Amino acid sequence: GAFSEVVLAEERASGKLFAVKCIPKKALKGKESSIENEIAVLRKIKHENIVALEDIYESPNHLYLVMQLVSGGELFDRIVEKGFYTEKDASTLIRQVLDAVYYLHRMGIVHRDLKPENLLYYSQDEESKIMISDFGLSKMEGKGDVMSTACGTPGYVAPEVLAQKPYSKAVDCWSIGVIAYILLCGYPPFYDENDSKLFEQILKAEYEFDSPYWDDISESAKDFIRNLMEKDPNKRYTCEQAARHPW
Numbered sequence: 001g002a003f004s005e006v007v008l009a010e011e012r013a014s015g016k017l018f019a020v021k022c023i024p025k026k027a028l029k030g031k032e033s034s035i036e037n038e039i040a041v042l043r044k045i046k047h048e049n050i051v052a053l054e055d056i057y058e059s060p061n062h063l064y065l066v067m068q069l070v071s072g073g074e075l076f077d078r079i080v081e082k083g084f085y086t087e088k089d090a091s092t093l094i095r096q097v098l099d100a101v102y103y104l105h106r107m108g109i110v111h112r113d114l115k116p117e118n119l120l121y122y123s124q125d126e127e128s129k130i131m132i133s134d135f136g137l138s139k140m141e142g143k144g145d146v147m148s149t150a151c152g153t154p155g156y157v158a159p160e161v162l163a164q165k166p167y168s169k170a171v172d173c174w175s176i177g178v179i180a181y182i183l184l185c186g187y188p189p190f191y192d193e194n195d196s197k198l199f200e201q202i203l204k205a206e207y208e209f210d211s212p213y214w215d216d217i218s219e220s221a222k223d224f225i226r227n228l229m230e231k232d233p234n235k236r237y238t239c240e241q242a243a244r245h246p247w
Contacts, residue, residue: 004021004022004023004024004027005021005022006019006020006021006022006067007019007020007022008020008069009066017069018054018066018067018068018069019066019067019068019069019070020064020065020066020067021064021065021067022062022063022064023035023062023063023064023065024061024062025060025061025062025063026061028063035063039053039056039065041109042065044107044109045103045104045107045109047099047100047103047104048129049096049097049099049100049129049130049131049132050100050103050104050131050132050133051067051068051070051120051131051132051133052067052068053065053066053067053068054066054067054068070120070121070122070123070131070133071122071123071124072120072121072122072123072124072125072128073120073121073124074116074117074118074119074120074121075093075116075117075119075120075121075130075179076115076116076117076119078121079116079182079183079186082186083186084183084184084185084186085183085184087184087217087218087221087247089183090180090183090184090221091221091247093130093183094176094179094180094183095243096129096130097114097119097130097132097176097179098176098239098242098243099243100131100132101114101132101172101173101176101239102239102240102243104132104172105169105172105238105239110168110169110171110172111132111172111175112171112172113134113156113175114132114156114172114175114176114179115155115156115175115178115179116179116182118132118133118134119131119132119133119179120132120133154195154198154199154202155178155188155190155191155198155202156174156175156178156179157171157174157175157202158170158171158174158175158202158233159174159202159203159204159205159231160233162199162202162203163203167233168233169238169239170233170234170236170238171233172239173228173236173237173238173239173242174228174229174230174233174236176228176239176242177224177225177227177228177229178190178229180221180224180225180228181207181225181229184214184217184221184225185210185213185214185217186213187213189207189229190202190206190207204231205229205230205231207229209222218247220245220246220247221247223245223247224242224245224247227241227242227245228242
């Protein structure tokens, strides 16, 4: 997270390894509620594609979150390494992300910051499953179903977030579309050195399946992405709809 460090720890009794997120309490001044929020969220979550919170310890100056250790590195790094993914590999991976995010959505949780840096491989293995991490920004949906604090990472953020309109679970589905796009071609759908131009592209949902990079990619994959990267959140695919798509 922005203000915590993560260390490797061994449980003496079992010899098992864990990742421990060490958060200095002075960094929490005024942010107590956001950490309590994160812990409340994590405690409720049990899913094979989501990094689990195993335990919590507290010292006078620190809060320690004991997390499941995942050692396969970021999806981001594997994209850089591979260049891009085959459709078969990309769809297997996106399927896991959809399952995990659908689980969160059913629990009333919106992740809000899905991107390849927050998707971790469980192990170094080529066939490793993918895990969602970093709930620092996730929000339990209140009864109103609508959230409007702008957060997330510009290239992955849905148009309604940038437009500072109230938004919902649909923001995660947009981000999954962006991730699928990147997996298939190796570059992002929206890019500009200039932030305000980048925002403009996203607000208009202006992206292309450029030749030659997309020439060999199936119409089905493009249809899948179009339905997730749909400007109107009410017309955008939900996780459930996306999971049913043939691709």
